[in-house]
Amino acid sequence: MNRLAFIALSAAVGFGFLSPVQAEDKWDSQPWIDGAPVTMKLGYNTVRQYPHARAIERFVNRVAERTGENVQIETFPSEQAGNERAMLDSLMLGNLDIAKISTGVISTVVPEFGVFDLPYVFRDQDHMMKAVNGPVGQSLATKLEETGVKVLFWMEQGTRSFYTVKKPIATPDDLKGLKIRTTNSAVMIDTMTALGATATPMGFGDLYLGLKTGAVDGAENAPDAIWYAKQHEVSKYLSLTNHFRTPVAVVMNKAKFESLSPEYQEIILQTAKETQEWSGTLYSRVSDALLEKLKTNGMTISTVDEAPFRKAVESVYTKDAGDFGTLLDEIRAIK
Template sequence: MLHPRLTRAILAAAAFLTLVPATHAAELRSADIHPDDYPTVQAVRHFGDLVKQRTNGRITVKVFSGGALGNEDDSIEQVKLGALAMTRVSSAAMHNICQTTRVPSLPFLFRSKEHLHKVLDSEIGDQILRSCEGAGFVGLAWYDSGSRSMYTSKKPIKTLADAKGLKIRVQQSDLSVAMVEAMGGNATPMPMGEVYTSLKTGLVDAAENNFPSYESAHHYEVAKFYSLTEHTMTPEMLIFSKRQWDKLPPDDQKILREAARESVPFMRKLWAEREQKSRAIVEKAGSQITEVDKPSFQGAMKPVYERFVTTPEMKDLVAKIQAVK
């Protein structure tokens, strides 16, 4: 049986699917698990403003934030079915659907935020976005998600040895699980919405995420030790339903692509501001920010690369990314 939210979304999408071929007018529905003031939500709304302006109001975008239409897996399924026009998700949520999305999630692949941006803004980033079309998704843009680090409820992680045996919440991704296992931790995949309670009750000892998520989800209240492992810079993806995309005329597709790309610098500016604000909030609340012995973590990642960088295309992408100066 379909989830009630999914059923409602499918029924709502029926009007779009019948209306588009005749008039090319529509309200595009988009989903996000983050709250209204989160940079990804604001960026998609900015994208919608650009689309509305350039189509003279013919196409509009409505963003359902705060997980109103379910978690990221729910949103992805709705987009694939055409029940939602689009969604913003972590690329980690796409790992088992479009395997090339695993590449930018590989641990310690990017040397800096500048390196990440240079790669994603190049043909390398476009190649990964295009590779998802066979699975039913049109990749429109990459958004920032900062660097992910470990945070714990009992004691800080300073070296690889400190992670050994800890029950660590990870995203529902085989790559994320393997990374934590390579650190010696016990990976516990679960949806974002369950993490706060799991940390509070001791179901998990730790989790890993960026500063804005650590702050906005209030995880800092139950996990005071934030260790700057900065193990991944897994980016966010703005993906569109290929079923709905193929019903749009080329001119509208062009408008959507251009508006999505133009929303990227807007999002990055908001993200940089939000990272600073979130770090200040958690530090004021008593969180302890700890530097780590990063080389000890990097040295444990070889098995992860061997397991997940398996195709010639993925190996080529990794080599190209590492060569970007």
């Protein structure tokens, strides 16, 4: 733990993220923290170098520091605890304590989360984070708690675009007949179908091999996901359709959270809040350089006219928007 704490501190210093609030807080000033030792397990689906993973590891180390090393959270990266669907199931059963889960996967349990997966639903990152931090996000978090899962914090990720093995995607017609990896989100599957592709649900950890062997012809994700999973090694073209902009949630088994002492709960929630802010800063710094890295390492990157794609996915709103009640109108009303 000490080694990880050093790494996290070094990263914070290197990126200039330390602030007076982070350097000193009420827990740092206490000579000890009362409370029984607690061990928890946390799973996520990416390598440790990924921005989300770095934020999660920072959260883990900060919780340990603030609890006087009484709360130890063991992390399982790269789908060691299973893919996101398996981790969500484990979380609900109490076999896993904390996990990073995409809204698309959460929507298989609470369908209303699918509103975040609608194509082109958010204007920009600020719009998205206002949605998850405001009444929309709070309403969905309450629904998720009914399943025994508590949202600790949200993280942003870049806009998702198509990357393919054999040809670039300039118009929706270019997607016809292509097997495109997606999550199990009903909305995302409907979007691929509306664009003419064959939606192929697949775990993120299986995607590198899927692209390499031809099990899928392409996928759609943000540049950081492509880069850190090294999927640029097995796909050649990145076409910037920017069709999805979705958040991810770090969630916890509700019963486990409620079993902790009030002080531990407060520490976890405060650290979660700070981690969300820190991860947004980190993400914006890292993502700016990734398109150039992908290009330098062999990907052909092209911008596209989004208008035909936006037109093609109108049927998704016709089909699915009614499932979300007033949530879509609330998102659109956010300024």
